[in-house]
Amino acid sequence: xxxxxxxxxxxxxxxxxxxxxxxxxxxxxxxxxxxxxxxxxxxxxxxxxxxxxxxxxxxxxxxxxxxxxxxxxxxxxxxxxxxxxxxxxxxxxxxxxxxxxxxxxxxxxxxxxxxxxxxxxxxxxxxxxxxxxxxxxxxxxxxxxx
Amino acid sequence: xxxxxxxxxxxxxxxxxxxxxxxxxxxxxxxxxxxxxxxxxxxxxxxxxxxxxxxxxxxxxxxxxxxxxxxxxxxxxxxxxxxxxxxxxxxxxxxxxxxxxxxxxxxxxxxxxxxxxxxxxxxxxxxxxxxxxxxxxxxxxxxx
Numbered sequence: 587x588x589x590x591x592x593x594x595x596x597x598x599x600x601x602x603x604x605x606x607x608x609x610x611x612x613x614x615x616x617x618x619x620x621x622x623x624x625x626x627x628x629x630x631x632x633x634x635x636x637x638x639x640x641x642x643x644x645x646x647x648x649x650x651x652x653x654x655x656x657x658x659x660x661x662x663x664x665x666x667x668x669x670x671x672x673x674x675x676x677x678x679x680x681x682x683x684x685x686x687x688x689x690x691x692x693x694x695x696x697x698x699x700x701x702x703x704x705x706x707x708x709x710x711x712x713x714x715x716x717x718x719x720x721x722x723x724x725x726x727x728x729x730x731x732x
Numbered sequence: 733x734x735x736x737x738x739x740x741x742x743x744x745x746x747x748x749x750x751x752x753x754x755x756x757x758x759x760x761x762x763x764x765x766x767x768x769x770x771x772x773x774x775x776x777x778x779x780x781x782x783x784x785x786x787x788x789x790x791x792x793x794x795x796x797x798x799x800x801x802x803x804x805x806x807x808x809x810x811x812x813x814x815x816x817x818x819x820x821x822x823x824x825x826x827x828x829x830x831x832x833x834x835x836x837x838x839x840x841x842x843x844x845x846x847x848x849x850x851x852x853x854x855x856x857x858x859x860x861x862x863x864x865x866x867x868x869x870x871x872x873x874x875x876x
């Protein structure tokens with residue numbers, strides 16, 4: 587059942603990206619272009635997602651001790667702001683602004699096989715692999731991913 | 733290139749993304765963060781159970797557009813930058829940055845903010861800021 591629901595979650599996520607227009611880098615880049623051809627749609631996507639996720643998570647954590655098909659809710663517990671978090675986020679934003687793709691939309695758009703996507707995705711996976719193998723030089727604590 | 737402002741479709745699509753995040757947490761107890769789920773598939777050290785969830789989630793993501801094609805009769809509309817050097821650099825920075833910073837638009841921007849996480853809120857503000865600056869430089873300074 588875990589696998590079925592993981593597959594279903596991925597499918598719903600991808601459909602959500604397509605319906606919202608976020609699998610199209612043109613819409614993302616236009617959201618980021620306030621002084622040009624601005625398209626505010628992305629703000630509505632985030633708003634719609636948070637409007638469901640925030641009460642959904644709150645209700646879930648209040649009503650259940652464990653997930654339906656697993657033993658624990660794996661929720662990040664850190665609350666410190668270390669350089670690694672900010673450096674990574676800043677680098678991610680630059681790449682996002684260059685290509686108009688973040689990981690979810692890039693994978694969703696992969697089957698459409700646009701030449702830019704076919705280049706972006708392998709390099710993205712390469713970047714993830716490098717980050718996984720880059721020791722944290724700035725802080726001493728070790729942690730998992732969000 | 734202009735795109736049409738789609739408030740209702742974007743709100744509805746966003747709600748589906750939120751529903752997916754709640755569904756994954758309710759059934760598997762995991763954050764629907766795409767960079768975390770995807771990069772876990774690349775690391776040999778991660779535990780097998782987590783990788784199975786990642787595998788099926790990413791598979792679902794990859795099947796969304798083909799399903800869309802079957803149901804609607806056409807691929808979703810898109811325009812992707814085609815400069816190969818630009819897209820290679822963009823991919824590298826997105827993959828590295830999201831994994832190094834423990835999350836991307838989904839993990840920090842949707843799930844993290846929804847949990848009221850200060851880390852995710854700061855990360856989201858940070859990547860939004862550098863993304864806005866990048867597009868400004870590319871389109872209005874360099875004129876690309």
